[in-house]
Amino acid sequence: MTRGNHPSTRTTFGLFLGALLLLAAAIPAQAETGEGLSFEQLAAIREVGQARVSPDGSMLAFTVEVPRRIADDDNGPEWVELWVGRADGTDLRPYVSGKVNVSNVRFSVDGRLITYLAKRGEDEHRSLWAIPVAGGESKRILSFETGIADYRFSPDGERVAFIAVEPESDERKEAKEQGYTQEIFEEDWRRRRVWIGKPDPLFAPPVDPSARVPESEDEDTNEPQALDIDGAVFGLEWVPGGKKLVLSVAPRPLVDDRYMLTRVGVYDASSGERLALFDNPGKLGAVAVSPDGRHVAMITAADPNDPQSGRLAVAPLDGGAWRDLMPGLAGHVSAMAWRNADTLSFVADVGEETTFGDVSLKGGVTERLTSGEDLGGTRVPVLTGVDLSDDGRVAAFVGETPAHPRELYVLAGDGPAPRRLTNNNPWLGGVALAPQEVTKWKARDGLDLQGVLVRPLDDRLDSPAPLIMIVHGGPEGHVSNGWISSYSRPGQLAAAKGYAVFYPNYRGSTGRGVAFSKLGQSDAAGKEFDDLVDAVEHLVAEGIVDRKRVGIAGGSYGGYATAWAATRFTEHFRAGVMFVGISNKISKGLTTEIPVEDRMVHTLFDPWTKLEFSLERSPVSYVEQSRTALLIAGGTDDSRVHPSQSLQLYRALKLIGKTPVRYVRYPGEGHGNRRAAARDDYTRRLMRWMDHFLLQDTTELPPWDLGLGEGTDDEDSEALEE
Numbered sequence: 001m002t003r004g005n006h007p008s009t010r011t012t013f014g015l016f017l018g019a020l021l022l023l024a025a026a027i028p029a030q031a032e033t034g035e036g037l038s039f040e041q042l043a044a045i046r047e048v049g050q051a052r053v054s055p056d057g058s059m060l061a062f063t064v065e066v067p068r069r070i071a072d073d074d075n076g077p078e079w080v081e082l083w084v085g086r087a088d089g090t091d092l093r094p095y096v097s098g099k100v101n102v103s104n105v106r107f108s109v110d111g112r113l114i115t116y117l118a119k120r121g122e123d124e125h126r127s128l129w130a131i132p133v134a135g136g137e138s139k140r141i142l143s144f145e146t147g148i149a150d151y152r153f154s155p156d157g158e159r160v161a162f163i164a165v166e167p168e169s170d171e172r173k174e175a176k177e178q179g180y181t182q183e184i185f186e187e188d189w190r191r192r193r194v195w196i197g198k199p200d201p202l203f204a205p206p207v208d209p210s211a212r213v214p215e216s217e218d219e220d221t222n223e224p225q226a227l228d229i230d231g232a233v234f235g236l237e238w239v240p241g242g243k244k245l246v247l248s249v250a251p252r253p254l255v256d257d258r259y260m261l262t263r264v265g266v267y268d269a270s271s272g273e274r275l276a277l278f279d280n281p282g283k284l285g286a287v288a289v290s291p292d293g294r295h296v297a298m299i300t301a302a303d304p305n306d307p308q309s310g311r312l313a314v315a316p317l318d319g320g321a322w323r324d325l326m327p328g329l330a331g332h333v334s335a336m337a338w339r340n341a342d343t344l345s346f347v348a349d350v351g352e353e354t355t356f357g358d359v360s361l362k363g364g365v366t367e368r369l370t371s372g373e374d375l376g377g378t379r380v381p382v383l384t385g386v387d388l389s390d391d392g393r394v395a396a397f398v399g400e401t402p403a404h405p406r407e408l409y410v411l412a413g414d415g416p417a418p419r420r421l422t423n424n425n426p427w428l429g430g431v432a433l434a435p436q437e438v439t440k441w442k443a444r445d446g447l448d449l450q451g452v453l454v455r456p457l458d459d460r461l462d463s464p465a466p467l468i469m470i471v472h473g474g475p476e477g478h479v480s481n482g483w484i485s486s487y488s489r490p491g492q493l494a495a496a497k498g499y500a501v502f503y504p505n506y507r508g509s510t511g512r513g514v515a516f517s518k519l520g521q522s523d524a525a526g527k528e529f530d531d532l533v534d535a536v537e538h539l540v541a542e543g544i545v546d547r548k549r550v551g552i553a554g555g556s557y558g559g560y561a562t563a564w565a566a567t568r569f570t571e572h573f574r575a576g577v578m579f580v581g582i583s584n585k586i587s588k589g590l591t592t593e594i595p596v597e598d599r600m601v602h603t604l605f606d607p608w609t610k611l612e613f614s615l616e617r618s619p620v621s622y623v624e625q626s627r628t629a630l631l632i633a634g635g636t637d638d639s640r641v642h643p644s645q646s647l648q649l650y651r652a653l654k655l656i657g658k659t660p661v662r663y664v665r666y667p668g669e670g671h672g673n674r675r676a677a678a679r680d681d682y683t684r685r686l687m688r689w690m691d692h693f694l695l696q697d698t699t700e701l702p703p704w705d706l707g708l709g710e711g712t713d714d715e716d717s718e719a720l721e722e
Contacts, residue, residue, distance in 0.1 A: 036432050036457045036496020039687075042485060043067055043680050046424035047406040049080060050103075050385070051396040053087060054111045057389030059133055060085050060396055061105050061114045062408050064094075064424060068676040073099075077674040082116055084133065087394055087410055089421040095131055096138055104150060107133075109157040115141070117148055128160065128199065141199040144224065149192065150235070153199075154242045154269075160197050161245060161269070163233050165253070166190045166226070192232040192253045194245065196269065197224030227272030234258055238269075239317065240293035245269050246317075248287055255639075256596045259283060264298055266317060276319030282600065285309040285334075291390075292341040293317060295361065299333050302514045305521070307476035307601040310510060312336055312346055314361060325359045330513040335385045339392035347383050347397075349511040352438045352452055352481040354383045356397075356411075371401075372481060375417035381409060382482030383418075400482035402436040404428060432457060434495030438481055439502070441538035443531050447519075451504035451535065452479050454491045455544070465500045466549035466694045467539060473556030475508035475528060476517055476601070487679035488555055488579060488672070490687065497691070500544055506531040522604040524585060525564045525617040532561060533572050548574065549694045553686055555579035555672060556641060559634075560619075563649055566630045567622035570659075575693035577686045580634040580641050580671050583649035585614040591642035623652040629660040629693040633682060635669030660693070660701050681706065 049063040066079045082102045085092030095114070096102055103126075104117040113130045120129065123140070125147025131138040142148070144164045151162035168190065227245075235248030245267050250257040262284045266276040278296065283306065285299030297314045300322065310332030313322040326333075331350035339345045339358060348355045350370075357367040369375075371382040381399030384406065388395050397418055399409040405425065409418040434457040440450050456465045470489045472479055484503060485492040491501040505511065508520030508528045520528035532552070539545040552565045552573050559581015566576040582588045589598055589607035599606055607614045615621050630653060632646045643665070650663040664685060666678045673679045684706055692702045 036434065037485065037490075037492040038496070039493065039680065039684060041427070041431065042487065042490060042493050042683065043070070043676065044425075045405050048398050048408045048422060048424065049406070050105050051398050051408055052105050052107060052114075052387050053389050053394050053396040053410070054107045054133070055109070055390045056111055057391065057394035057412075058087055059107075059111070060087050060092075060408065060410065060421070061095075061107065062396070062398075062422075063102055063105060064422075070676050070680060073676070075675050075677045077101075078676070082114070082131075083422075084114060085421070087396075087412065089410070089419065092421060095135075096129075106151075106153075109153055109155065115151075115153070117151070119147075128162070130199070139200065142197055142224075144195065144197075146190075152236055152238050154238055155240055156242055158198065159242075160199055161236055161238065162195055162197065162224070163192055163236060164195055166193050186252075186254060189253050192234065194227045194229055194233050194236060194247060194267075194272075195224040196227065227267065227269075229267065229272050229274075232257065234262055235287055237287060237289050239266070239289050240291065243269055244275065244317075246287060246289055246296055248284060255593045259594060259597045260304075260600055261596075264296065266296075266319070276317070278315050278319065278322055280313070280322060282306050283309040286336060288336065288338055289317070290338050290341050294341065297336060297338065297344055298322065299336060305518070305601055305604070306514055307474070307508070307517045307521075308332055308510050310334070310348075310514070312344065312359065314344070325361070325363055326365060330516075331355070332510045332513075332517075335383075337386050337388045337395075339388060343392075345386055345388060345392070345395065347386050349478060349480065351511055352450060352479065352505065354480060356383055356386065356395075369411075369417065371399075373417075378417040378419075380417055381407075381420070382480045383409070402481060402483065403433060405483040432496075433492055434458075436481065436484075436491075439539075441535050443507070443527070443534050445527065447507060447531075449504070449506065449531055449535070451502055451506075452481050452484060453503075453539075453544075454484070454495045454501040456498045456500055457492075457495045464540070464543055464546040465498060466690075467500045467502060467536065467545040467551065468494050468690055468694075469502045469504065469532065469536065469550070469552045471504065471506075471532065471552065471554035471558035471561040472509070473554065473558045474510070475506070475520055475557045476510050477557075478505050478509040478511040479503040480511075487683045488686075489553075490683050493683070494687065494690070497687070499690070499694075500539065502535065502539060504532055504535045506535075521602065524603060525560070525568070529561055529564050529569070532565065533569055536572060551575040551577075551690045551694050553577040553579070553690075554581070556581065559641070563619035563630075566628035567619040567626045570622075570626045570628045573628045575629045575631075575690055577631045577633065577689055578646070578649070579682070580638055581632075581645065582641055583619045583645045585618045586611065587648070588641065588645055589614070591644060593639045620648055620652055623649070624656055624658075626653060626656075626659050629689070629699070631662050631664065631685060631689045633664040633666070633685065635666045635671065635673065635678075637668055637670045640671035660699055662701060662704065681708075684708075 047065045049065050051062045064081045080101045082096040084095045102116045115130045117126045119126050127140050127143035129138045130141045145167045146165045149163040231249040232253035237246045248262050250262040264278045280300040282301030282304040287298045299309050300313050301309050311324045312333045315322040331348045333346050333348045335347040353371040356369040359365045369380050371380045373380045381401045384398040395411040397409040398406045400406045408422040411418040435455045439453040494501045540547045552562050554562045559578040562576045562578040563583050565573045586607045632650050634646045653661040
């Protein structure tokens with residue numbers, strides 16, 4: 001629903017308190033007994049997604065991700081609500097809530113409106129909506145035939161530049177109606193274009209005549225006009241003055257092109273003529289124009305073979321080479337915003353923590369906050385994203401700690417620490433959480449490595465404990481020392497059952513600079529996966545882990561690590577759960593949607609050029625020696641790691657018949673599960689697999705049916721209740 005007229009403070013408090021009471025009633029009784037995290041609680045966690053601060057720094061707009069309740073809602077991904085409040089933390093409340101999916105939230109240029117994308121009411125596609133900050137009803141202010149992917153208001157607030165796929169031709173529609181529904185793989189795409197339109201005048205802000213850009217006499221002002229840009233547009237920003245746009249453009253709208261071939265350019269906002277092009281290489285992150293319109297900042301890769309965009313670079317708006325502002329950063333920048341015309345604020349992943357700081361165009365760096373620090377009794381959270389007021393004095397973040405998932409944080413002025421403003425899961429205060437810490441170990445070749453360890457809750461099983469190692473994907477991912485429990489990596493849930501849970505940042509991970517992230521290149525399943533065995537040995541030597549009860553799980557590249565552990569390193573692992581993982585390096589490289597990315601930043605060669613080596617680093621080559629009980633899972637619509645990767649490994653292990661194996665397929669899911677029931681099913685199967693094979697001396701498969709229709713087989717079997 002959409003909030004009505006702005007209620008009084010008393011009414012607001014009553015609504016908010018009522019919402020908290022309803023939420024508390026929806027949580028299983030286990031939350032009140034000091035027990036650890038349960039399946040139902042893990043599936044009920046709400047998190048803040050996006051945070052915005054108004055131009056004057058007085059107001060905040062943020063999204064809250066609300067999981068669907070399996071017993072009551074239609075199955076699907078989480079709902080996303082729009083919440084609004086004051087930057088001092090008062091009057092926080094939902095503006096657009098219920099069964100909605102809000103995205104791309106922004107304040108209008110004058111700060112009077114909050115705009116967002118959503119498919120609501122009679123919308124056939126995502127449209128642009130607006131709601132007054134002062135309260136009222138949302139109104140659709142712009143729609144388009146194919147749906148709006150992203151948008152930006154012009155500096156004068158009168159026009160909207162937005163990205164949308166070009167409409168299907170009448171000829172193509174007619175052919176489809178006649179049954180010609182064939183797909184021409186990677187060729188029958190339609191362009192992602194930039195369109196310039198005018199929003200509905202219902203919420204038109206006062207216009208400064210001096211900021212107005214004259215329209216051409218022949219311009220059709222009733223319909224959005226497309227700019228003739230050669231390529232597929234994935235990002236856009238206005239240049240102050242409203243006559244130019246900075247666009248991120250790839251040759252085609254394919255995932256591989258977007259990952260590896262997107263380049264930043266400056267374009268005329270009327271004609272679409274390209275005025276400048278930057279030489280940013282490889283992967284590209286956020287792009288932002290300086291307030292004075294003289295520079296472009298971007299988070300870019302260091303070179304074409306850099307596995308991840310993480311360098312904060314700046315270039316003159318009129319074109320030329322970009323310059324890394326922090327070449328010595330042993331980490332990866334994840335977010336940035338202009339504080340003023342000469343200074344950028346940034347968030348960077350450094351090791352298992354994050355850093356927030358400022359850097360001038362001359363290169364002077366001021367680190368203001370590091371997560372994990374205790375500032376006046378306040379723990380600095382792991383930060384994601386940053387949005388600044390126009391004067392740079394108020395910063396809005398999304399932050400998390402080992403004790404809570406993502407929440408809204410604000411840092412005002414020269415305050416010592418960001419202030420937490422939301423508590424979307426108050427019931428977590430009644431849940432006992434296991435201790436979490438950064439753990440260091442040394443690889444067999446002497447390389448220093450780190451990861452995050454969750455110890456068993458209250459040492460419920462005699463030490464040493466069974467271990468579940470959860471391996472991140474990428475391999476250019478990493479794990480921070482924040483909230484690290486989710487449906488695919490249920491750390492606190494497992495710890496509540498007596499497991500130690502370890503998240504290794506093996507070589508090739510991000511957060512330690514470009515050189516470290518390249519250590520696994522052209523050596524898949526080499527030293528990078530040796531690091532995992534070395535981590536187990538370290539935990540065993542420390543007396544934390546029982547060598548005979550070690551399990552491993554992971555998705556994507558983490559699924560590859562799991563398959564490798566269950567075959568090549570089978571003697572070290574008793575059970576494994578491979579999720580959307582890789583089993584055959586030759587066929588993976590030839591069936592993925594990202595073959596160029598795979599070659600440029602991972603293998604550094606095409607799979608057919610080194611057939612013997614590719615097979616040598618494929619888990620299917622070691623299936624005959626496998627004695628690790630392996631659960632294989634993945635979506636039927638996965639285009640990143642084709643489902644045949646799972647099928648090949650399953651079929652080989654099943655035909656050999658020497659180790660327990662099961663393959664679970666999730667219809668309609670892609671590279672990871674989005675729907676509530678599929679997520680819950682995977683969590684339960686992962687934990688039951690580990691319980692069955694790590695805690696019991698058996699080689700028999702557990703029942704294939706979880707029995708959810710007749711009550712679950714764990715102690716927390718009741719669904720969430722109203």
